[in-house]
Amino acid sequence: MATTAPATTHRLPAVRDLLRSNGLWLWLIVAAGSTLRLQQFIFNRSFWHDETLLATAFVDRGFAQLVFEPLANNQAAPVGYLVLVKLVTVLLGTHEWTLRLVSLLSGLATLPLALAVARLSFSSFVARATLVGLVAVSPVLVYYSTEFKQYQGDVLGTLLILWLTLRFRPDHCREDAFWLALAGAIGIWCSHAIDFVLAGSGLALWLEMARRRDRRAWLAVNAVGLVWLVSFVADYLVALRSVPHNAYLAGFWATSFAPIPPTTLADLHWFREAALGLVYLGFLQMGTAFREVLPGWFSGPVHALLALTVLGSVALAFQRVRAAAMGAITLMTVLGASALHQYPFRARLILFLVPFVFLALAALVQQLHELPLRRAAPWLAAGLAAGVLWMPLRLSLHVVRHPHNYQDIRGALQYIADHRQPGDHAMLGSWTYPAYSFYAPRTGLADLPRFVYQPTINEVHNIRSTVRRICQDPASGRTWVLATNQIVANNRAFLEALSSLSPPLQTVPLEGGALFLHDFRPTGYCQRYRSTFPPAGR
Structure with a gap:
């Protein structure tokens, strides 16, 4: 065979x-x-x-x-x-x-x-x-x-x-x-x-x-x-x-x-x-x-x-x-x-x-x-x-x-959408605004009020003038500050100016930046510009 x-x-x-x-x-x-x-x-x-x-x-x-x-x-x-x-x-x-x-x-x-x-x-x-x-x-x-x-x-x-x-x-x-x-x-x-x-x-x-x-x-x-x-x-x-x-x-x-x-x-x-x-x-x-x-x-x-x-x-x-x-x-x-x-x-x-x-x-x-x-x-x-x-x-x-994620704006806005409270608003620089405007409708934040500032060499002035506008708005509540990597890594004056007015209630590290939650309402600086002060828990 x-x-x-x-x-x-x-x-x-x-x-x-x-x-x-x-x-x-x-x-x-x-x-x-x-x-x-x-x-x-x-x-x-x-x-x-x-x-x-x-x-x-x-x-x-x-x-x-x-x-x-x-x-x-x-x-x-x-x-x-x-x-x-x-x-x-x-x-x-x-x-x-x-x-x-x-x-x-x-x-x-x-x-x-x-x-x-x-x-x-x-x-x-x-x-x-x-x-x-x-x-x-x-x-x-x-x-x-x-x-x-x-x-x-x-x-x-x-x-x-x-x-x-x-x-x-x-x-x-x-x-x-x-x-x-x-x-x-x-x-x-x-x-x-x-x-x-x-x-x-x-x-x-x-x-x-x-x-x-x-x-x-x-x-x-x-x-x-x-x-x-x-x-x-x-x-x-x-x-x-x-x-x-x-x-x-x-x-x-x-x-x-x-x-x-x-x-x-x-x-x-x-x-x-x-x-x-x-x-x-x-x-x-x-x-x-x-x-x-x-x-x-x-x-x-x-x-x-x-x-x-x-x-x-x-x-x-x-x-x-x-x-x-x-x-x-x-x-x-x-x-x-x-x-x-x-x-x-x-x-x-x-x-x-x-x-x-x-x-x-x-x-x-x-x-x-x-x-x-x-x-x-x-x-x-x-x-x-x-x-x-x-x-x-x-x-x-x-x-x-570790895939590239240079500025995770989408992740930041999604976090805000998941944790926002009535009266919350966003504060961001004009360089970050284009990304914010693109992603806000896509993350359910089209209705979120925002305060935009123009970065200059005088960051303390930028921060104080923007917080002043927030305080003058009687409807404003907590402030979500969206900071990209240039600010977080290279601009201590920005972060120090924010903290001097109100220490952050929460810090959320992100790829390419960070998200800070502040409440400026109880601060002495804010009370100078706010005639009617709503309760802090609003």
Whole structure:
């Protein structure tokens, strides 16, 4: 009687082959990056200040208003992005997660695109894994995949145009030019930053085709550029022309414009600062990337990463001239626009440049892998890859345990809703008011009276004048003071002024701030301004 071998013995070689498959491990990295983004998205943190400014300017507008009218609250966002978000909210309702869904999908789409770019750019698994891994675990890319802002779409646009540029083939120029033209023309409406990437792509291809003397491919590139130009002019006339003339935005980013030509040592220091800030942004930035210069930019690891990025850029120029030329021209274009005060070179506005930093470091890993050291070269390459991946991975793993919740205004208002008494009211600063106005109706506090003050350098005056208004209102009862993290962490004068008038009855710590319950009615200060004093237990 014939016997058959167990099926498991036949499967074992197949399983071993699968585990040895480089493609499998690259897709596992993609899956890990997707998990990081989904985990932060599902946590559904409260909107912070800038998100609520955009949300309050967005939610009550129709499609035509979003396209043709400037946003309120000094907000600027591409009309394509706004239209996509509006479509989502029309279909699924207006919630934090629907407003952030386009950013999440952009963040998820960057991962397979990074894999596609890696496969076109590098031959070794370790270099490919470096690029895909950096995109997957970069804390700032994970964060902006879950923020109601357009910056993750900028990164997606960079990777898409980079991939289409790298795969452009002169012998298939018509087909490749079509997709490049289409992606760029649509991208212009969905990203302000993609204009610089398109300049890098178009000029790099134009110069290459001219050098090759390939007239057919050169004409195809010219046609692509013409399509992009028409799309840009239309976007500018419809929506973009008001943005560079916004005086508030120009003043807000005043220190972020490139001093070209540099004439002083301070100007030269600006470029060093900007380079370190870009590297820090890609590797170590946690949460929102503010415009301020951070002490962490000047640390030893960031200087080392910048040096490796410069070396990697040189390596990329030898390995993939087209990619290196595209990155260099993109950088020069955005610096030129910054010198003309048309585009700030700082923080979240240059997030779209981060993939070029990662590409340079992956090129350096590839260069080490190709060294004529048969045994040492793979280990050197793997060591560098592990080193540059560990820093962002460590921070992203921390966020898995402690998701971002920069200002938990929603949690604070929900606590008030659960513990309010008749006569209660809220006291908050004007910077906190946009978030309050967005969340109050959603937490059942639309009817809660509020006293809003304008923060100045004299916090004692702010507090006393606001409490005076509270005391002069005969209907006012207890006061819920909503303080965000800037006040709790950095402004002791605010808290001391409150406590000097009335010690808090209750303190509720929150992510990104605190909630204080006060009753100013029995205080001597309040009685001076209140002719009729209701019972304290009201």
